[in-house]
Amino acid sequence: MDKLKMHSPDLSQDNIAKIRGLFPGCVTEARDEATGKLRLAVDFDSLRQELSDSIVEGPQERYRLDWPGKREALMTSNAPIAKTLRPTRNESLDFDSTQNLFIEGDNLEA
Numbered sequence: 001m002d003k004l005k006m007h008s009p010d011l012s013q014d015n016i017a018k019i020r021g022l023f024p025g026c027v028t029e030a031r032d033e034a035t036g037k038l039r040l041a042v043d044f045d046s047l048r049q050e051l052s053d054s055i056v057e058g059p060q061e062r063y064r065l066d067w068p069g070k071r072e073a074l075m076t077s078n079a080p081i082a083k084t085l086r087p088t089r090n091e092s093l094d095f096d097s098t099q100n101l102f103i104e105g106d107n108l109e110a
């Protein structure tokens with residue numbers, strides 16, 4: 001019997017693999033500081049050169065929504081999680097027939 005993986009996929013590595021398909025010269029390998037394993041990484045300088053006709057640089061005006069900690073929040077949201085949603089049937093009303101779902105928890109985990 002196969003065991004289920006109890007964590008979400010690593011979306012950042014999937015996205016980097018897609019970038020590698022389009023721009024193979026812009027992706028390299030780097031050692032992960034936390035685990036010591038080699039992971040795919042984007043060489044952003046090379047990617048900027050590849051996209052030089054369409055990238056927005058400098059003080060040009062554009063609409064943006066920024067806040068302190070935005071980069072860390074994006075990295076955290078792309079990181080794999082090892083959490084599982086479990087129903088609480090004893091707190092539910094008509095669990096098997098309802099078509100509603102209420103999820104309670106931390107936003108990133110839920």
